[in-house]
Amino acid sequence: MATAQEMVQFYTDAEIAVLKGQRVRFGDRDLTRADLEQIRAGRREWQGLLDRQLRAGSARFATADFGGTT
Template sequence: MAINAQEMLDKYMEAEAAILLGKTTIFNGRTHTMAELPQIQAGRREWERRVSAQRAAHQGSPGYALADFR
């Protein structure tokens, strides 16, 4: 199964939102956060980069612009 970059980005954004809303679980009287926010944010940034690269490749854009300073 091919990984869809947009779907992965959406999942990372959902996970980040859940953590920011304080989603935790209590097991045996101890509170556990399901994932660490910095790790989720790093993953989100990676998938944002992949989505941008896929869009640029699909549109035939090199992903950057050239300036003309005449």
């Protein structure tokens, strides 16, 4: 299974591909090969998961002060 970081990159790459022109106009008809809004929603979902994982990872450690100020 792909990691959250890999999925964020996958969705980012897909978004870039769509923005670069996976859309064609034939007269008054518009053909879109991918739905940009669905791609963006997927990227936001995976980015949220990745952010939560990163926050949880950094929360594993605490800073202790053993300076002995009494």
